[in-house]
Amino acid sequence: MKRAFNVVQADLNQTLKPLDLRMVTYSALVLIVDNPGLRQSQLAEALDVERANLVVIIDELEGRDLITRDRVPTDRRAYALNPTLAGRRLYDRALEAVRGHERRILNGMDEEAKQAVIRAMSVIRRGSEGG
Amino acid sequence: MKRAFNVVQADLNQTLKPLDLRMVTYSALVLIVDNPGLRQSQLAEALDVERANLVVIIDELEGRDLITRDRVPTDRRAYALNPTLAGRRLYDRALEAVRGHERRILNGMDEEAKQAVIRAMSVIRRGSEGG
DNA sequence: TATTGTTATACTCTATAACTATA
DNA sequence: TATAGTTATAGAGTATAACAATA
Numbered sequence: 001m002k003r004a005f006n007v008v009q010a011d012l013n014q015t016l017k018p019l020d021l022r023m024v025t026y027s028a029l030v031l032i033v034d035n036p037g038l039r040q041s042q043l044a045e046a047l048d049v050e051r052a053n054l055v056v057i058i059d060e061l062e063g064r065d066l067i068t069r070d071r072v073p074t075d076r077r078a079y080a081l082n083p084t085l086a087g088r089r090l091y092d093r094a095l096e097a098v099r100g101h102e103r104r105i106l107n108g109m110d111e112e113a114k115q116a117v118i119r120a121m122s123v124i125r126r127g128s129e130g131g
Numbered sequence: 132m133k134r135a136f137n138v139v140q141a142d143l144n145q146t147l148k149p150l151d152l153r154m155v156t157y158s159a160l161v162l163i164v165d166n167p168g169l170r171q172s173q174l175a176e177a178l179d180v181e182r183a184n185l186v187v188i189i190d191e192l193e194g195r196d197l198i199t200r201d202r203v204p205t206d207r208r209a210y211a212l213n214p215t216l217a218g219r220r221l222y223d224r225a226l227e228a229v230r231g232h233e234r235r236i237l238n239g240m241d242e243e244a245k246q247a248v249i250r251a252m253s254v255i256r257r258g259s260e261g262g
Numbered sequence: 263t264a265t266t267g268t269t270a271t272a273c274t275c276t277a278t279a280a281c282t283a284t285a
Numbered sequence: 286t287a288t289a290g291t292t293a294t295a296g297a298g299t300a301t302a303a304c305a306a307t308a
Contacts, residue, residue, distance in 0.1 A: 001136055001139060001252055002140070003179060003252075004251075004253075004255040005132055005136045007255050024275095039289080039290095040290065041288085048134060048137070049276085051290070052276095052277080052278080052290085052291075052292080052293095053277080054290095055290070075284080075288095076285085077282095077283065077284045077288065105255060109250075109251055109254055112247065113247045116244045116251070117247060119240075119244060120135075120240055120248045121134075123239045124135040124138050155298095170267095171267065172266060181300060182267070183269080183270095183301080184298080184299065186267070186269085206266085206307080206308070207306080208306065208308065
């Protein structure tokens with residue numbers, strides 16, 4: 001499974017390289033476009049990344065003018081993350097590129113196997129820690 | 132897939148912790164017991180780890196007297212890796228522990244899904260890089 | 263010349279503690 | 286007092302270059 005994941009990640013990163021995105025920055029951008037107004041702590045939890053480590057990821061996306069950090073009026077501690085037009089455009093291009101990546105990776109599996117994998121991945125949950 | 136792998140790895144490492152093994156050291160031990168006489172460079176390739184990084188892994192196993200580094204008479208540059216009796220005993224215990232881990236992880240998947248995942252993982256190969 | 267094992271090193275990822283400004 | 290975001294830092298894991306011994 002580790003090796004399979006390494007192969008998938010390597011191919012995905014190669015796919016995203018022309019867009020100057022990595023797996024995390026891609027995932028973050030997708031979540032922000034799909035959930036505008038998201039807060040950093042919510043995004044950190046969704047990505048399963050420490051808040052502290054998310055900061056540099058967000059810094060990068062903001063520095064490239066792909067997203068903005070907007071103060072939340074009702075809670076001045078928090079930032080709402082919103083995509084810019086450039087962010088939405090890169091999102092579109094990235095999504096298309098990732099579709100090609102998925103075709104490459106899933107190539108050789110029949111439809112039944114693909115669905116089984118997707119189901120199986122979602123069955124594996126934190127709950128398995130508790131025995 | 133990343134999250135699923137993280138869950139699996141965390142559970143596996145917890146499982147191996149009482150035996151003072153991590154995922155890599157476990158994998159290395161298994162390969163050495165199953166292929167006695169293996170050379171470091173072969174093991175590095177099998178584990179998909181850089182030779183340089185394998186050194187410390189082998190150092191650890193050797194330091195705990197689980198394996199030995201034996202000079203190869205026909206090629207004095209190389210070391211043949213062989214398990215000690217203690218190494219074989221730990222291997223047995225580790226294998227049993229990992230069976231429990233697998234039961235936990237695969238729990239909740241029907242037999243068909245398990246087989247599909249195993250097949251799917253083995254379909255994903257370096258070949259997918261070449262398009 | 264090339265290869266095996268090794269050392270040193272740098273770079274990335276991840277985890278933790280402590281700070282600030284708000285609530 | 287607790288929370289959101291931030292900074293600094295330490296620890297893994299991984300990748301690369303260079304070296305000695307040997308082929």
